Ligand SMILES: Nc1ncnc2c1ncn2[C@@H]1O[C@H](COP(=O)(O)OP(=O)(O)O)[C@@H](O)[C@H]1O
């Protein structure tokens with residue numbers, strides 16, 4: 001299916017931001033060619049089996065303006081994670097706003113933070129090599145489209161052995177224009193050097209209005225590097241958010257990810273993780289809630305390409321009204337990947353008859369000495385627990401809320417750092433308060 | 437007036453008659469023990485008093501201070517002063533014990549027209565009671581009953597009772613899973629709560645608990661009803677002779 005408006009806006013973005021580097025210009029064109037050739041994915045696409053994006057073809061998009069008064073930030077702050085002490089970088093419609101960001105975030109020793117265009121101007125080849133190729137352009141139309149638009153976004157590089165003591169917090173704000181649907185396509189590059197460590201927090205927020213944010217992250221962890229990556233997707237009611245993450249994890253490195261999705265009409269996370277050296281570890285945990293008018297999809301592919309690697313993914317979702325949840329998880333264990341430890345679990349709590357969840361965990365194993373498991377469970381609120389709480393005097397609504405909160409908080413326990421856990425549970429609590 | 441009065445209570449589950457005419461009157465300040473073989477309906481009776489659904493009451497009534505409980509929601513019964521220490525306390529992942537205790541205390545305060553408990557006051561209160569009952573501080577941080585041993589669960593139940601100050605408390609096999617030291621601690625906790633206007637129904641298999649919580653009245657429960665009533669000496673008789681006399685008669 002073609003989506004003319006997406007192509008037109010992306011072409012215009014290319015024209016407005018010409019790149020001097022030939023290789024990157026060629027890559028952009030490859031992206032555009034791939035997207036125009038394949039169009040929007042349909043349900044025959046395995047990775048898009050349960051998520052319909054064809055309505056995007058009907059929307060007339062415009063390029064997102066670089067707007068953002070202080071007011072935009074104020075609304076976003078209410079939606080974002082609140083992590084005291086984190087250094088904040090504000091990106092409005094994909095563009096870094098230094099005037100709204102913490103200056104110290106840009107000047108930390110051993111940590112370089114640049115806009116994507118500055119990084120390209122400084123060293124295009126370095127940017128080119130940081131762009132992952134795990135999500136092949138031909139198979140991933142939205143990654144192709146993002147690649148075609150390559151210019152907005154951020155590059156974060158942590159030098160070898162640097163232990164970042166303060167978390168970086170990226171506050172992504174999508175600010176639609178009244179009466180129009182905006183298209184925002186930022187790219188995030190994160191490179192953690194050998195033995196270095198960083199905590200990266202991302203909060204995707206948005207102002208009311210029609211929008212499509214198509215964000216791609218390319219993450220590279222060198223040997224023994226560590227990235228704690230906490231994401232919150234808490235967009236406005238009409239917002240559509242497509243995120244793709246490709247992570248390359250080398251020997252002994254640890255990618256510790258947790259994503260919480262609470263707001264947005266359509267939120268799709270495409271995760272592609274490659275465990276490339278012995279002892280590499282990936283955790284892709286998360287929680288989500290989807291009510292009427294919300295569709296939340298997590299589709300992941302974890303590739304064990306080396307022996308002695310560990311991957312763990314526990315995802316919990318609460319579905320209410322006519323909310324819809326999707327989990328497609330595949331763990332691939334290559335022949336060389338002996339002693340793999342791979343676990344995957346999706347648990348859904350259905351609060352209404354109209355809610356629905358589709359899960360498809362998949363294991364493909366080519367090695368013979370591995371410990372792998374996967375599972376999916378879907379249930380309703382535990383009647384015994386409800387009675388227990390009510391027998392202690394809690395009214396039925398309070399009891400239900402407490403159980404829902406507990407269901408989600410339970411998976412937040414997997415986040416090791418207490419302030420980060422507190423920030424996440426505070427958002428879950430805020431979400432529950434707002435729905436009652 | 438009796439604090440609790442159960443009149444000719446008949447109840448069934450999924451078409452199966454479980455309670456077959458329970459009559460029980462408990463005066464304020466009294467401790468009654470209910471002893472009997474397994475599977476005869478003691479927990480069913482407890483659950484029905486606390487308001488669990490899924491049971492069909494075919495006959496009879498349950499009165500608290502002369503008011504029928506049958507049409508009341510479980511939470512309203514709890515707020516009216518009914519407390520059930522569960523035979524099998526429920527595990528609630530993700531909900532910290534302290535959060536749960538605070539919610540329960542606040543529900544009670546709200547019903548009484550008071551504001552929410554102050555955070556410091558709450559901590560002080562809970563820590564003091566927890567210490568008395570041998571409930572470790574780290575248990576308060578853990579999710580409700582998750583990973584608790586059998587004995588820890590029962591202590592946590594008694595802690596809840598101590599915090600919620602019920603008028604009528606049912607202890608459904610609170611002694612099971614407790615070693616002798618824990619049994620003493622729990623019994624001390626219960627005894628500390630004995631007062632002229634609070635009553636207890638202590639359900640147990642064993643006389644052991646009743647040496648620490650000395651009952652005023654002992655009932656033998658079999659076949660879905662009370663088949664014999666006596667004083668504390670009846671518990672000793674049952675300990676010596678077992679329930680063989682009753683299991684046959686009950687059928
Ligand atoms: N929800 C239920 N569905 C079917 N049978 C039940 C249910 N609850 C209890 N029963 C049955 O009722 C009887 C009494 O059980 P219970 O009250 O637990 O006995 P006790 O506490 O005296 O051991 C048992 O035969 C039990 O199997």
Ligand SMILES: [Mg+2]
Pocket residue numbers: 478479480523608609
């Ligand atoms: Mg029982």
